[in-house]
């Protein structure tokens with residue numbers, strides 16, 4: 823059996839470190855303020871949900887789906903105004919958190935590359951925002967995520 827990305831990353835403990843650091847950076851960096859301010863004051867629930875999502879997404883236990891059903895990420899992000907600025911800040915925090923917590927550079931690059939189109943697809947404000955089902959962008963996997 824080939825190793826899953828979940829195993830390569832280091833399982834639940836590593837995902838907790840990654841997501842914990844990700845939201846810590848978003849909370850602390852002035853450059854991430856635009857993304858931070860659309861999140862609730864308490865980042866605890868978002869941290870928990872993101873760990874659960876990544877677990878299943880990387881081939882580990884489907885914690886998010888078991889508890890909340892299909893992720894429907896784009897739909898779940900619609901209440902939050904996400905434009906290019908929010909996307910860029912989110913991605914900056916993710917890149918820094920990956921650099922700090924994932925030792926394997928190749929894996930780190932793969933994770934970032936896989937998240938990039940999803941982040942792109944989460945935009946729901948601004949000129950380049952994707953119009954959901956009627957959109958002609960090619961983020962097919964992201965649409966399904």
Ligand code: HEM
Pocket residue numbers: 857860861862865867868871872875890893895898899902904908909912913937940941942944945
């Ligand atoms: C483009 C930049 C993004 C921004 C600004 C953003 C922002 C947010 C916000 C404000 C929430 C709600 C937090 C809460 O309810 O406490 C959220 C939830 C979530 N985000 Fe993002 N997000 C982005 C991209 C992504 C990406 C790329 C992924 C996956 C790889 C992702 C996965 C999730 C998950 C799983 C949740 C929890 C959904 C739920 O059950 O409510 N997000 N995000």
